[in-house]
Amino acid sequence: MAASVKDVARHAGLSVGTVSNVLNRPDTVTDATRAKVMAAIDELGYVRNEAARQLRAGMSNCVGVIVLNSSNPFFNDVAAGAEAWGADANVSVLVGNSGEIVAREKAYLDLFEEQRVRGVLLSPVGQVTKRLQRMRRGGIAAVLVDRDVAGEFSSVSVDDRLGGRLAMQHLIDMGRRRIAFVGGPLSLGQVADRFAGAAEVAGEHSDVTLEFVATDRLTLAHGRVAGERLIARAATTRPDAVFAANDLLALGLLQAITTTRSLRVPDDIALIGYDDIDFAAGAAVPLSSIAQPRFELGRLAMDLLLKEAEDPSRAVERVVLQPFLVARASTGADAVTVA
Amino acid sequence: MAASVKDVARHAGLSVGTVSNVLNRPDTVTDATRAKVMAAIDELGYVRNEAARQLRAGMSNCVGVIVLNSSNPFFNDVAAGAEAWGADANVSVLVGNSGEIVAREKAYLDLFEEQRVRGVLLSPVGQVTKRLQRMRRGGIAAVLVDRDVAGEFSSVSVDDRLGGRLAMQHLIDMGRRRIAFVGGPLSLGQVADRFAGAAEVAGEHSDVTLEFVATDRLTLAHGRVAGERLIARAATTRPDAVFAANDLLALGLLQAITTTRSLRVPDDIALIGYDDIDFAAGAAVPLSSIAQPRFELGRLAMDLLLKEAEDPSRAVERVVLQPFLVARASTGADAVTVA
DNA sequence: GCGCCTGGATGAAACGTTTCATTCCACACT
DNA sequence: AGTGTGGAATGAAACGTTTCATCCAGGCGC
Numbered sequence: 001m002a003a004s005v006k007d008v009a010r011h012a013g014l015s016v017g018t019v020s021n022v023l024n025r026p027d028t029v030t031d032a033t034r035a036k037v038m039a040a041i042d043e044l045g046y047v048r049n050e051a052a053r054q055l056r057a058g059m060s061n062c063v064g065v066i067v068l069n070s071s072n073p074f075f076n077d078v079a080a081g082a083e084a085w086g087a088d089a090n091v092s093v094l095v096g097n098s099g100e101i102v103a104r105e106k107a108y109l110d111l112f113e114e115q116r117v118r119g120v121l122l123s124p125v126g127q128v129t130k131r132l133q134r135m136r137r138g139g140i141a142a143v144l145v146d147r148d149v150a151g152e153f154s155s156v157s158v159d160d161r162l163g164g165r166l167a168m169q170h171l172i173d174m175g176r177r178r179i180a181f182v183g184g185p186l187s188l189g190q191v192a193d194r195f196a197g198a199a200e201v202a203g204e205h206s207d208v209t210l211e212f213v214a215t216d217r218l219t220l221a222h223g224r225v226a227g228e229r230l231i232a233r234a235a236t237t238r239p240d241a242v243f244a245a246n247d248l249l250a251l252g253l254l255q256a257i258t259t260t261r262s263l264r265v266p267d268d269i270a271l272i273g274y275d276d277i278d279f280a281a282g283a284a285v286p287l288s289s290i291a292q293p294r295f296e297l298g299r300l301a302m303d304l305l306l307k308e309a310e311d312p313s314r315a316v317e318r319v320v321l322q323p324f325l326v327a328r329a330s331t332g333a334d335a336v337t338v339a
Numbered sequence: 340m341a342a343s344v345k346d347v348a349r350h351a352g353l354s355v356g357t358v359s360n361v362l363n364r365p366d367t368v369t370d371a372t373r374a375k376v377m378a379a380i381d382e383l384g385y386v387r388n389e390a391a392r393q394l395r396a397g398m399s400n401c402v403g404v405i406v407l408n409s410s411n412p413f414f415n416d417v418a419a420g421a422e423a424w425g426a427d428a429n430v431s432v433l434v435g436n437s438g439e440i441v442a443r444e445k446a447y448l449d450l451f452e453e454q455r456v457r458g459v460l461l462s463p464v465g466q467v468t469k470r471l472q473r474m475r476r477g478g479i480a481a482v483l484v485d486r487d488v489a490g491e492f493s494s495v496s497v498d499d500r501l502g503g504r505l506a507m508q509h510l511i512d513m514g515r516r517r518i519a520f521v522g523g524p525l526s527l528g529q530v531a532d533r534f535a536g537a538a539e540v541a542g543e544h545s546d547v548t549l550e551f552v553a554t555d556r557l558t559l560a561h562g563r564v565a566g567e568r569l570i571a572r573a574a575t576t577r578p579d580a581v582f583a584a585n586d587l588l589a590l591g592l593l594q595a596i597t598t599t600r601s602l603r604v605p606d607d608i609a610l611i612g613y614d615d616i617d618f619a620a621g622a623a624v625p626l627s628s629i630a631q632p633r634f635e636l637g638r639l640a641m642d643l644l645l646k647e648a649e650d651p652s653r654a655v656e657r658v659v660l661q662p663f664l665v666a667r668a669s670t671g672a673d674a675v676t677v678a
Numbered sequence: 679g680c681g682c683c684t685g686g687a688t689g690a691a692a693c694g695t696t697t698c699a700t701t702c703c704a705c706a707c708t
Numbered sequence: 709a710g711t712g713t714g715g716a717a718t719g720a721a722a723c724g725t726t727t728c729a730t731c732c733a734g735g736c737g738c
Contacts, residue, residue: 016718017697017718029717045476047452047477048692049695051399052693053694054695055388055390055694055724056694071412114713116388181488224621251621258623282563282595284598284622315668343723343724354687356689356690356726356728362728369687372687387726394693394723394724396693397724
C-alpha cells in the first residue's frame with residue numbers, strides 16, 4: 001500500500017542504498033541523483049517507515065514520560081518542558097498518565113519497554129527500583145522527576161522540605177499560630193516532605209501548633225471535602241491558617257469555605273497552596289502558593305535522561321531545584337480581602 | 340543486548356515459530372511447551388520488540404491525537420475519553436499538543452504518519468483536508484474532533500450554536516438585557532458558532548442588546564485583561580451580563596472583577612462560561628457554564644476512528660452532541676442542571 | 679500391519695530500513 | 709597507454725517478528 005524505499009529506488013532508476021543515502025547522508029550523493037530521488041519521493045508520496053528504521057537501529061528516538069496526574073496543570077508544564085528540550089534533540093515524547101495508580105504505571109512501563117524507548121522520565125508511584133534497574137540493563141535509561149529513590153537513579157526534584165518551610169514560615173510571619181496541613185497520602189514523597197518541612201518550622205516556634213488533616217488524594221474534590229470538615233468545627237478548635245499540599249486541594253478548600261460564607265479568607269482563615277498553577281493567581285481570592293520551576297524541571301530531567309542514554313556508564317546525578325514563595329491575597333499578603 | 344525471540348527459543352530448546360505461537364496463539368501449543376517457553380522468557384527477561392512486530396504487521400496499534408491546547412482541561416478530558424476507549428480495543432494513544440500552531444500540527448502529523456498509526460484524531464487548525472486525504476489513501480484514518488470540515492471526514496462535535504443559544508437564553512431568563520460576548524478570534528469555529536447562537540437569541544428579543552468584545556486568545560490572562568476593560572466603563576454603558584467563549588476567559592474575567600471589588604458577581608454583572616471545566620465549579624463564585632460531554636466526545640471519536648480504520652470504505656459519519664446548561668451562582672442561579 | 683489423519687512443532691520467507699564492503703567509473707598522473 | 713585514486717552507486721546482510729506451508733510422530737480405523 002504505502003510506498004517503500006524500494007519503490008522509490010525503482011521509480012528513480014537507482015538502488016535502495018542510494019535512496020537511503022539521500023535520506024540519511026545527503027552529502028555523499030551527487031546533486032543530480034539527489035534531485036531524481038527527491039522527485040520520486042514526491043511523486044509516490046513516500047513516507048519513511050519508522051518501525052523498520054527503529055528495528056534496524058535497535059532503538060527508537062522516543063522517550064516515555066509518566067506523570068502522576070494529567071489533570072494537574074503542574075504536570076502539564078513539566079511534560080511541556082521535557083518535550084521542548086526533547087524536540088531540540090530530535091526525540092519525541094510519549095506521555096502517559098499513571099493517575100497515581102500502580103497498575104497503570106506498570107502498563108506504561110511495559111508499553112515503553114516494548115517500544116524500546118531511549119529512556120523513561122517518571123515520578124514513581126509503585127516500587128519501581130528493581131524494574132528500572134532491569135530496564136537499564138536492557139539499555140533503557142531512567143530519570144526520576146520530582147522524587148528521589150535512594151541514589152540509584154539520576155533525578156531532578158524540587159526541595160519539598162524547603163517548600164514546606166517557606167509556606168509555614170510565611171503563615172507564621174502573617175501572624176497565624178494554629179495551623180493545619182491538609183494533604184495525603186503520606187506515602188507520596190512530596191506530601192511527606194512538605195509536611196516535614198512545615199513541622200520543622202513549627203517546632204522552632206513554641207506558640208505554633210501544626211495539625212495534620214489527611215486526604216486520600218490531591219484533587220479539587222478532596223479539597224472541597226476537607227474544607228467542609230474544617231468549616232464544621234467550632235471556632236475554638238478551628239485552625240487560623242491552612243497549608244494545602246498542592247493547589248488543587250487549596251482551591252477545593254477555598255471553594256468550600258467561600259460558598260458557605262461562614263468564614264472569610266484570609267481574615268478568618270489564611271490559605272496557602274503548592275505548585276502555583278495558573279488557576280491559583282486566577283482564583284477569586286488569589287491564592288498564595290509555593291512556586292516550583294516546573295518547566296525547568298522537565299527540561300533538566302530530559303537533559304539528564306538524554307545524557308544518560310548517550311553514556312549509560314555516566315555517574316548518577318541528582319539535581320535539586322529551589323522552590324519560592326508567591327504571596328497573594330489568600331494569606332493577607334495583599335491588602336485585598338474578599339468575603 | 341536485549342533478548343530476542345531467538346534467544347528464548349534456543350534457551351527453551353524450541354524453535355522461534357513455537358515461541359511466537361506461545362505468545363500469539365497459546366491454544367495451538369501444548370501445555371508443557373508453553374511452560375518451557377514461559378520459563379525461558381522469565382529467565383531471560385524477554386520483552387517483545389514492538390518495532391519488529393509492527394514492521395511485520397505493516398501497521399502499528401497506536402492512534403495519534405492532536406489537541407488544540409493542552410493547558411485547557413477540556414482537551415485533557417477529551418483525550419482521556421479517547422484513551423480509555425482505545426485501551427479497550429488495545430490501542431495506545433499518542434497525544435500531541437498543537438497549541439493552535441499550524442507548524443506543530445504538521446510536525447505531529449508527520450510523526451504519526453512515519454509511525455504508521457491506525458488513525459488520527461484531531462481538531463484541525465491549519466488547512467489539513469488534502470493532507471488527511473493523502474494519509475487516508477495511505478491507510479491512515481482520520482476523525483475530526485469538535486470541528487467539522489465540509490463533510491469530507493467523519494467527525495464528532497458539540498452543537499456550539501445551540502450552546503450559544505442556551506447561554507444567552509439563560510442570561511435573559513435571569514433578567515439580564517445588556518449582554519456582552521467576550522471571546523475571539525472569530526476564526527476559531529467554536530467561537531464563531533457560540534457567538535452566532537447568542538446573536539440568534541438576542542435577535543428574538545427586542546429589548547436585548549448583544550455586544551461583541553474581542554480577545555486574541557482564550558486564556559485566563561486574556562480574560563483578566565478583558566475584565567479590566569469592562570470594569571473601567573461607566574455604569575450606564577457597562578453590560579449587566581457577560582457570556583465568555585470559554586471557562587478560562589470567564590475565570591479571568593471573574594478574577595479581574597472580584598479583585599477590584601467595584602462590582603459584585605452576579606448582582607452587578609452576571610457571568611457564564613463554556614466547557615464547564617472542574618475549576619468552574621471550584622471558583623470562589625461558582626461559575627455557570629455550558630457543559631459539553633467531553634469525555635464522551637473523545638470516546639465517540641475514538642470509536643468512529645477505530646471503525647473507520649477497520650473498514651476504510653465506511654461511510655462518513657458525523658455525530659453532533661448536545662451541550663447543556665449548568666447554572667451556578669455566577670448567574671444568580673442555584674446549582675441547577677438543565678438538559 | 680498399513681495407510682490416514684491430526685495436533686503440534688518447525689523453519690524459511692517477508693516486512694522496510696540502514697550499513698558497509700564492494701564495484702564501478704572517470705579522471706589525473708606517470 | 710597504463711595505473712592509481714577517490715568519489716559515487718550498489719546490493720546483500722541484518723534487525724526481530726509473524727505467518728504459513730511443511731514435516732513429524734502417534735493414534736485410529738480397516
